[in-house]
Amino acid sequence: xxxxxxxxxxKLLKAMGIEVxxxxxxxxxxxxxxxxxxxxxxxxxxxxxxxxxxxxxTAPASxxxxxxxxxxxxxxxxxxxxxxxxxxxxxKAGGLVILEADATGGPRQKAERRFxxxxxxxxxxxxxxxxEALVFSWPQAAIENTAVAQRKALRAxxxxxxxxxxxxxxxxxxxxxxxxxxxxxxFDGSADAGGADVLSVPPLTALMSDGxxxxxxxxxxxxxxxx
Numbered sequence: 001x002x003x004x005x006x007x008x009x010x011k012l013l014k015a016m017g018i019e020v021x022x023x024x025x026x027x028x029x030x031x032x033x034x035x036x037x038x039x040x041x042x043x044x045x046x047x048x049x050x051x052x053x054x055x056x057x058t059a060p061a062s063x064x065x066x067x068x069x070x071x072x073x074x075x076x077x078x079x080x081x082x083x084x085x086x087x088x089x090x091x092k093a094g095g096l097v098i099l100e101a102d103a104t105g106g107p108r109q110k111a112e113r114r115f116x117x118x119x120x121x122x123x124x125x126x127x128x129x130x131x132e133a134l135v136f137s138w139p140q141a142a143i144e145n146t147a148v149a150q151r152k153a154l155r156a157x158x159x160x161x162x163x164x165x166x167x168x169x170x171x172x173x174x175x176x177x178x179x180x181x182x183x184x185x186x187f188d189g190s191a192d193a194g195g196a197d198v199l200s201v202p203p204l205t206a207l208m209s210d211g212x213x214x215x216x217x218x219x220x221x222x223x224x225x226x227x
Contacts, residue, residue: 087136095124099173122221
């Protein structure tokens, strides 16, 4: 270990032009490290002058509410939507009864169905046995609710029932003609009716509330059965 210089040695070195300094333990003098100047203002200034990179824009803290979607437009020729309705179709012994029925359910609907069953029995002469009931309801899922679509769907339903039943007599609600593509197509013994006899009857709502209409209809069915 190098020994500390004596005062004499220090004086000799000083005489030779060599300056010797003595460091104090634990208190070494150190020059403070010069810190680099803060570059934040300069960087910010450069950033403000440069155009932003594509895709580097940050989203605002709170995006403005999106505009409401434009309302759906309906073609001018589509017409208004068709109100809900129900068509009751009864099949039995070569006969069909096709009537627009009450769509609300309940006692009125049951009474209308019992009356329709009696009409079918009177038209066919078959008072015993089972009666098959089918219902056409409008509107239908996955089908646009327009008059054109409704008429096509009802026509297809009626044609299917006429074909399956191989009916010889059909009692058809006279009000349904307005719901079909061609008025009277099912009332004149055309190919749509499969050659069956088609008897036009008043709507169920009128028959259930007007006794005179009921009597007139029974008389018509009696004459038809006598022929």
